[in-house]
Ligand SMILES: Nc1ncnc2c1ncn2[C@@H]1O[C@H](COP(=O)(O)OP(=O)(O)OP(=O)(O)O)[C@@H](O)[C@H]1O
């Protein structure tokens with residue numbers, strides 16, 4: 001196909017499919033733990049990191065990773081220590097990151113930096129080093145989840161029972177938000193800060209509509225995630241529209257279809 | 265065999281300023297069937313959470329002489345109507361007590377089948393958990409709890425929302441687990457008559473342990489069920 005003559009399209013496709021697998025794989029645990037919004041919170045929090053990176057001269061990608069991880073650990077800590085629901089803790093984190101970012105950018109008016117590519121994503125601008133970055137953090141995450149699939153399911157289903165059976169619940173919880181953070185950091189490059197969480201949440205929401213087993217929900221979310229990326233990428237190429245937006249819209253469309261009787 | 269499985273000594277616990285449990289001391293032998301009753305807010309669930317290690321004592325100590333414990337929290341059945349998991353998947357979680365990173369062997373699968381058979385849910389194993397009735401879901405949790413071959417099974421009001429006929433069957437199942445499978449059971453319940461007819465030992469808790477002993481002594485001491493019901497209403 002002529003769309004893949006271009007190296008940038010090949011990179012975009014590989015990275016996109018990878019994200020299409022990775023996001024729902026982690027997302028299914030986050031969604032079922034009522035932490036759907038954590039991806040959104042963490043992504044917005046990393047906006048502060050990007051801004052900080054610009055004025056300090058650090059690589060934005062590294063700052064995104066660091067801020068995502070710190071943000072996720074903060075949410076985990078706040079949820080466990082305060083009397084707040086997860087979504088409130090996330091709302092606080094989200095605003096903090098945005099406020100920090102806006103403040104810093106307003107101070108550093110002189111710098112001409114394309115913040116748009118971080119807000120909206122730029123799948124088509126991925127180069128080889130960024131692909132390697134995504135794979136080298138993402139593959140260990142996938143391996144970890146495959147190894148810990150059952151204990152993660154147990155703490156998602158019922159923490160107290162899991163704890164009584166001797167599972168290391170705190171450790172597994174921390175691990176889950178950590179790999180969630182890494183996933184978001186990788187995804188921001190594609191879908192942008194504003195839409196990263198969509199790739200984590202929407203395929204899972206769709207998967208939950210069509211399956212009665214956990215394994216089924218997990219596999220179907222991944223299939224929906226990958227299909228959306230591929231379709232979205234084609235649409236963006238042939239219609240000349242933003243790939244991040246196209247991928248998310250395809251996701252939403254499939255979700256809406258899953259609600260109809262046709263799927264059941 | 266009558267060695268101890270649990271010892272609680274001078275246990276105190278508070279969430280905030282006010283003590284919820286005060287000076288609780290008792291011990292439990294293996295293969296005992298122990299029922300705890302008490303009014304709402306009397307600290308029953310708190311005591312169970314302390315025993316399984318979800319909460320830490322403010323003062324005093326708890327010793328458990330086994331690490332094979334299964335716990336079924338209060339109201340667990342109502343929480344999962346949307347959760348995408350089959351009965352078989354949920355029951356399988358119980359097998360993780362033998363190691364969390366491993367593939368299930370044929371032995372695991374066999375144990376899961378047996379547990380499902382025992383609670384009478386074999387034909388429901390591929391059903392989504394949320395598509396079962398409350399009583400059936402309760403039995404899924406029992407299967408999950410016993411599939412790990414526990415020494416100690418701890419249940420917090422497992423028969424809430426279960427009809428009388430099924431409650432009787434439920435107690436029969438617990439009796440079987442206790443007598444034939446030699447599992448020590450601790451159960452919290454509001455259903456005094458059901459508990460009293462099955463258990464070998466019972467306690468009346470209301471911040472302090474007001475009674476602990478054989479069910480027949482409980483009725484002798486408290487005299488008349490009406491009085492107990494008054495007590496339970498607080
Ligand atoms: N997480 C908590 N934080 C603060 N106080 C709590 C908490 N959980 C329970 N309590 C209080 O501790 C006391 C004992 O609660 P507990 O849940 O142990 O009662 P219970 O005997 O199980 O009641 P029920 O029959 O309603 O289940 C109550 O007064 C309750 O308000």
Ligand SMILES: [Mg+2]
Pocket residue numbers: 308309310338420
């Ligand atoms: Mg209770």
